[in-house]
Amino acid sequence: MRNNTQSFDFELALDARGVSRRSFMKLCGAVAVAAGLGEAAAPRVAQALEESVIGAKTGSLYPVIWIEGASCTGCTESFAQVDTPDPATVVLEMLSLNYSETLSAAAGESMELAKEQTIHAGNYLLVYEGAILEGWGGQALRVADKPGTEHLIEAAESANAVVALGSCAVNGGWMGANPNSAGALGVQQFLEKNGIKTPVINIPGCPANPEWLVSVLVDVVMMGKMPELNGEGKPAGIFNQTIHDNCERRGHFENGEFVYEFGTKEEALGYCLYPLGCRGPQTNSNCGVTLWNHGRSWCVKSGAPCVGCCEAAPNDPGHNWVEVNTPFRSRHRDLRVAGITFQPEQPAYILTAVVAGALVIHGFGMKVSGRMDGGAPFEKVRRWDAKHPNKSIGDYGNIETAVAAQEALDESLKSKKGGNK
Numbered sequence: 001m002r003n004n005t006q007s008f009d010f011e012l013a014l015d016a017r018g019v020s021r022r023s024f025m026k027l028c029g030a031v032a033v034a035a036g037l038g039e040a041a042a043p044r045v046a047q048a049l050e051e052s053v054i055g056a057k058t059g060s061l062y063p064v065i066w067i068e069g070a071s072c073t074g075c076t077e078s079f080a081q082v083d084t085p086d087p088a089t090v091v092l093e094m095l096s097l098n099y100s101e102t103l104s105a106a107a108g109e110s111m112e113l114a115k116e117q118t119i120h121a122g123n124y125l126l127v128y129e130g131a132i133l134e135g136w137g138g139q140a141l142r143v144a145d146k147p148g149t150e151h152l153i154e155a156a157e158s159a160n161a162v163v164a165l166g167s168c169a170v171n172g173g174w175m176g177a178n179p180n181s182a183g184a185l186g187v188q189q190f191l192e193k194n195g196i197k198t199p200v201i202n203i204p205g206c207p208a209n210p211e212w213l214v215s216v217l218v219d220v221v222m223m224g225k226m227p228e229l230n231g232e233g234k235p236a237g238i239f240n241q242t243i244h245d246n247c248e249r250r251g252h253f254e255n256g257e258f259v260y261e262f263g264t265k266e267e268a269l270g271y272c273l274y275p276l277g278c279r280g281p282q283t284n285s286n287c288g289v290t291l292w293n294h295g296r297s298w299c300v301k302s303g304a305p306c307v308g309c310c311e312a313a314p315n316d317p318g319h320n321w322v323e324v325n326t327p328f329r330s331r332h333r334d335l336r337v338a339g340i341t342f343q344p345e346q347p348a349y350i351l352t353a354v355v356a357g358a359l360v361i362h363g364f365g366m367k368v369s370g371r372m373d374g375g376a377p378f379e380k381v382r383r384w385d386a387k388h389p390n391k392s393i394g395d396y397g398n399i400e401t402a403v404a405a406q407e408a409l410d411e412s413l414k415s416k417k418g419g420n421k
Contacts, residue, residue, distance in 0.1 A: 030211055030290065045218060061096035062221045063124035065115055065155050068101045069148060070141050070175055070184060071130025074207035075166040076102045094221055098124070101143075112144050119158050125220060126159040126198075127213075128152060131168040131175045132190045134183035141182075149190070156191055156198050161220055164188060165213060167204040167312040167321055170234075174206075176317030178341075188233055188314040199226060202233040204285075206309035206321065211290045212238055232314050238290070243280035243306050246288035249273065273300065277329040279308030305329065 029042040066076070080103060097103060099115040118124050133140035138147030156162050164187035167173040172184035188200040201220075203212050216235060219227040230236045244250060252258070253272040260266065260275050274281070283306055287298045299306055307328045313319035 027214075030214075030295065062094060063098050063118050063121070064095045064127060065098060065118055065124060065159070066100040066103070066127040066129065067151060067155060069128060069130030069152070069169065070133050070182070071166065071168055073102050073129070075129045075169075075205075076100075078207040079210040079213055094217070115155070119155060122158050124159055125217075126155050126162045127165055128156075128162060128169050128187050129165045131172045131182075131184040132187060133175070134185065134190070135181065136183075152187070152190065153194055153196065156187075156196050159198050161226065162187060162191070162198050162200045163213065163216060164200055164202045164314075166208045167206045167309060170202045170204045170312040171314050171320055172317035173312065173320055174322040176320045177323045178318070180317060185317045186312070186314050189317075192315075200233055200314075201227065201229065201235065202312070202314055204234065204239070204310045204312040204321075209287070209290055209292060234284075238286050239284045239310065241284065241286055243283045243285055243287055243300070243310075246286060247280055247300055248288060249300060267303070273305040276305045277307075277327070278305035279311070279325050279328075280306040283308040283311055285310040 025042060025046060028045040029039045032039055032041040032045050068076070098118040099111060101111075104111060132152060133148060138149035141148035143151055164170050168175060168184075169187050171186035171189070172180070175182060175184035176186075186202075188202060191198065191200060201216055203216065205212070212235070215238070216227055219225055228236045230240050232239075244253075247253075249270060249272045252270070253274060257269075257271040258266065258275045259271045259273050262276070272278070278300070280300065287306075287310075288300065291298050291301075305328070307321070308325040309321045311319070311321040311324055
């Protein structure tokens with residue numbers, strides 16, 4: 001239990017950073033939701049924060065190495081950009097960011113030395129952003145006079161855990177798309193291939209929501225445990241539900257109310273964007289719960305169909321979100337067979353044309369063979385009616401006359417067949 005002095009010191013620490021207690025609790029609620037605990041768990045998260053690194057006086061900053069692979073640094077920008085003192089900065093100050101090619105002020109040899117010293121000391125967290133490039137013996141990405149693949153191996157071997165941040169780090173992202181000439185793949189697959197057993201936490205997204213990383217840091221840094229992961233190594237509380245599950249437009253989906261064209265009345269009414277290519281039903285993420293830009297909005301709320309940027313199978317670079325979901329605003333994704341890319345409608349059109357052509361050829365063949373001339377005469381009386389005149393279904397007027405006519409017709413056909421023989 002914390003005493004009043006500790007609580008007072010913590011309040012001062014928040015105030016010094018321009019963060020109100022209310023804002024801090026709001027952050028704790030968001031972190032609890034992102035971790036799949038629900039807002040009711042916010043007090044537990046707050047207590048963990050107060051009693052661990054944030055509340056500590058000295059020496060408790062957790063070392064982090066943040067390596068950029070083949071990336072656009074979008075995940076770094078997503079996590080680091082704050083325009084005013086923000087509750088997330090409190091969490092950032094739990095960390096000693098010993099190495100970051102984007103955020104560190106230092107560069108060159110001093111930076112590489114800091115990374116080596118951190119690896120040697122151990123007890124650190126590795127955040128890897130961007131794809132790993134195996135092409136040309138790892139020379140597709142060369143940093144500090146070494147292949148990029150070596151940097152990852154060295155840093156991952158001694159880390160307590162590796163966070164693969166963003167879809168590129170999870171499975172190669174858009175760089176893993178066909179033809180993948182640089183040999184892009186994800187962190188988990190690469191480490192497994194090289195026999196490195198350091199646990200990997202996969203956080204997809206392009207870019208990843210910063211609150212997802214915060215929730216992982218709360219688990220790993222302060223609570224001293226790995227978050228619950230699903231079968232793809234992704235935090236289960238975040239990625240075990242589809243965007244469609246929590247979408248604010250789902251009611252319109254259930255009612256059959258859709259937007260078929262931008263700029264229409266249906267769009268103004270906020271109807272479902274499924275016909276415009278929204279990938280929400282097949283994309284696993286809680287974007288509609290953990291919003292973006294300080295909780296202001298997210299893609300679908302802003303009027304854009306989900307493009308499924310969180311879809312990334314860790315052990316399959318070909319299952320990257322670009323290859324799986326393009327073209328984004330078409331209802332159907334591209335199909336690929338033996339290196340050929342096409343839309344599902346194309347084989348349907350071809351099959352329809354083949355069937356129609358076969359029917360036309362069959363018709364001409366029937367005509368040429370004479371099988372369409374004359375043809376078999378229709379029965380004047382159903383055979384069942386002829387055998388059961390008292391239970392006749394058809395209306396023939398005088399049933400006896402109709403039966404006699406049918407019998408005469410049958411005899412005529414039999415004699416014709418005999419003559420043909």
